[in-house]
Amino acid sequence: MLAEVAKFCDWLSLTPISMLFQTVEWIIPAVQSVHILAIAIVMSSVIMVDLRLMGLMGHSQSISGMTRRFIPWVWWSLVVLLLTGLILITAEPRRDLLNPVFQAKMVLLVVAIVVTAVFQEIVRRNMEFWDLSPSRRAGALATAVLSLLVWTAIVGCGRWIAYVEHG
Amino acid sequence: MPMLVSFCEWLENTPVGMFISGSTWAFPTIESIHVFFLVVVVGTIAIVDLRLLGVASRNRSVSQLSNDVLPITWGAFLGALTTGALLFSSKATHYLGNWPFRIKMLLLLLAGLNMLIFHFLTYRDVHKWDDRSITPGAARIAGALSLLFWIAVVGFGRWIGFTVR
Numbered sequence: 001m002l003a004e005v006a007k008f009c010d011w012l013s014l015t016p017i018s019m020l021f022q023t024v025e026w027i028i029p030a031v032q033s034v035h036i037l038a039i040a041i042v043m044s045s046v047i048m049v050d051l052r053l054m055g056l057m058g059h060s061q062s063i064s065g066m067t068r069r070f071i072p073w074v075w076w077s078l079v080v081l082l083l084t085g086l087i088l089i090t091a092e093p094r095r096d097l098l099n100p101v102f103q104a105k106m107v108l109l110v111v112a113i114v115v116t117a118v119f120q121e122i123v124r125r126n127m128e129f130w131d132l133s134p135s136r137r138a139g140a141l142a143t144a145v146l147s148l149l150v151w152t153a154i155v156g157c158g159r160w161i162a163y164v165e166h167g
Numbered sequence: 168m169p170m171l172v173s174f175c176e177w178l179e180n181t182p183v184g185m186f187i188s189g190s191t192w193a194f195p196t197i198e199s200i201h202v203f204f205l206v207v208v209v210g211t212i213a214i215v216d217l218r219l220l221g222v223a224s225r226n227r228s229v230s231q232l233s234n235d236v237l238p239i240t241w242g243a244f245l246g247a248l249t250t251g252a253l254l255f256s257s258k259a260t261h262y263l264g265n266w267p268f269r270i271k272m273l274l275l276l277l278a279g280l281n282m283l284i285f286h287f288l289t290y291r292d293v294h295k296w297d298d299r300s301i302t303p304g305a306a307r308i309a310g311a312l313s314l315l316f317w318i319a320v321v322g323f324g325r326w327i328g329f330t331v332r
Contacts, residue, residue, distance in 0.1 A: 044210025
């Protein structure tokens with residue numbers, strides 16, 4: 001399996017498009033900057049919703065209002081992150097695909113997407129869901145903490161990719 | 168300038184600066200925390216900027232939204248400033264001579280200036296336009312400039328990593 005991924009990386013890095021990304025010096029820093037800006041939108045949107053879920057701020061707006069305002073921005077930013085991420089992988093396939101930190105980041109990303117999608121669906125079906133009982137309020141708190149931890153770990157992994165030995 | 172250089176030389180040789188430059192894990196760890204704080208700073212500022220521009224959060228008053236968001240921004244800014252200072256201390260003279268770093272510092276200054284002008288002049292009569300989705304021209308200009316400055320801060324910040332030696 002690993003040998004096949006390595007073979008794919010070597011093939012990809014010799015394609016004309018990868019060579020272009022490798023040789024034009026400003027492409028990688030520029031794409032990384034766009035990637036970071038999209039992360040900024042995701043992180044701050046998630047923090048707004050999660051702090052509201054934890055009851056730490058924004059009492060002037062309902063949980064469902066907060067969700068409708070911010071969660072769509074998470075999905076649109078994820079599209080940008082996917083596209084810019086694909087460019088970065090194409091430019092340096094081995095640096096990412098053979099990197100354990102990158103692999104961990106992708107697993108965490110799946111968790112974050114599932115948590116966010118399930119949360120959004122619950123709020124969509126029942127706007128008051130989280131306020132209906134003390135145990136649900138505890139559930140809201142747990143969801144918010146999990147979401148914050150996973151997204152923060154994703155950001156941390158993202159930066160550490162640059163520093164870890166890879167195949 | 169000579170004073171700044173000798174300050175940076177001193178900073179690099181403090182125990183903190185030497186620890187960060189000598190360790191394999193300290194710089195990446197502090198840098199990751201720096202990235203976390205800076206994305207929160209930029210993202211939360213963008214929430215207010217987009218409200219000033221009438222793009223998003225139009226159903227919320229400007230003052231209410233600012234009161235919700237800006238405490239998070241300030242907390243994160245403090246974190247970004249602290250981690251940024253620590254990163255700087257590891258290679259102070261190198262950063263001082265680095266053009267993207269210099270431009271980033273200038274942009275931070277401009278963003279701060281823009282914020283002060285907005286806060287002390289435009290925001291003073293916020294009660295007159297708090298609930299309007301179309302804000303006064305001065306507020307829209309402040310929002311647009313702020314977005315522009317912070318996007319550029321991120322771009323030049325990332326560029327430092329590719330140019331500093």
